[in-house]
Amino acid sequence: MARFLPQVPGLIYGIRGENLYVNLFATSTADLVVNNHAFRLKQETKYPWNGRIRLTVQSGSGQATFRLRIPGWVNDQVLPSDLYRFMEPATSAPQLKINGQIQLFSSERGYAVIRRMWQQGDVLEWSLPMQVRRVTAHEKVAQNKNRMALQYGPIVFAAEGADYPDGRVHHLYVPDTQKLAFRYDANLLSGLGTLVGQAQAVYKDASNHIKSRKVNFKAIPYFAWSHRGRAEMAVWIPRSSEPATAVFSPPLPAQSLIKTSGGGNAELLRDGKTNKPFVWTASGGKLWVQYDFPTTQEVSQVEVFWDTPPKSWSVSALYNGRWHRIWNPSEVWGVRKGWNRVILETARTQQIRLEVEPEGTQLPALSEWKVY
Incomplete structure (x- = not known):
């Protein structure tokens, strides 16, 4: 500075x-x-x-x-x-x-x-003419198919869960015909421009059928997200219900093949419970647990629940037959008992591995490992 x-x-x-x-x-x-x-x-x-x-x-x-x-x-x-x-x-x-x-x-x-x-x-x-603009990505960017980003002047906007009662945004979609307007909010983070209008939110009814309902939509400048607590965020917003319904797909760990360097029942790591941990067995090499995804995925966040924290841990992705550590911009890997959340540099891979270093002779115990 x-x-x-x-x-x-x-x-x-x-x-x-x-x-x-x-x-x-x-x-x-x-x-x-x-x-x-x-x-x-x-x-x-x-x-x-x-x-x-x-x-x-x-x-x-x-x-x-x-x-x-x-x-x-x-x-x-x-x-x-x-x-x-x-x-x-x-x-x-x-x-x-x-x-x-x-x-x-x-x-x-x-x-x-x-x-x-x-x-x-x-x-x-x-x-300079200012209007709400919709942005699409090149057709070869498969991840952004049938999605759009929002821009007003030079600013790219994002929907953030802090502006929605349930804290969620990944189930929203904004049809191309829906008009959005710019509105300056002097009370939001000392004054920010916002985009407002209507969106559709997908949900499951009592019969487990997927439906959608109209909700108020609000987006804030992308640079301003993550200043109001932990919540979902989306820049690339679905234009129809199809991408939005992906929120009802099983989480990545549930879709994956799980492997470990050795230990107890690895299924405990993805059962959604924290009352019974997975414990590694001692080995002469590294201790690790691994998810093999069914297809290539983008991973940018992990959450772990430690019962017995390790001395240190990291996350690696497999590229071209070799494991490469994923960069953690904060350089802080949570080792406290309970939940620890880490934001990573986005990695596009089909295999991801969590590697741990024990604290002395004490073997780590892990109850849950979530990836996003």
């Missing part, structure tokens, strides 16, 4: 010859020398919650070229590749005003170009 903060002015504005580049949109005041002319510029905006940016020349005058960044999403580009695309085109184009008058502008290499003799008191207004 100590290095980053002094760099912020140079990230917002850049100068080359007679050109002033406005790269980032943030309320600020800057003293700049452009083409040997000294300017004081005041920038006012509530970006990214709306697309209106106001630049005022508070002092100075002279010939200069202002170049205002045109974000890729304005030109219907999620990323500079075909990995993602917007489902519908933007409904309007950027608009430029100088001193209240709409101006035509040319664009060069992602910037709107305005050449003129600037005077003290000039006001430049740059308006």
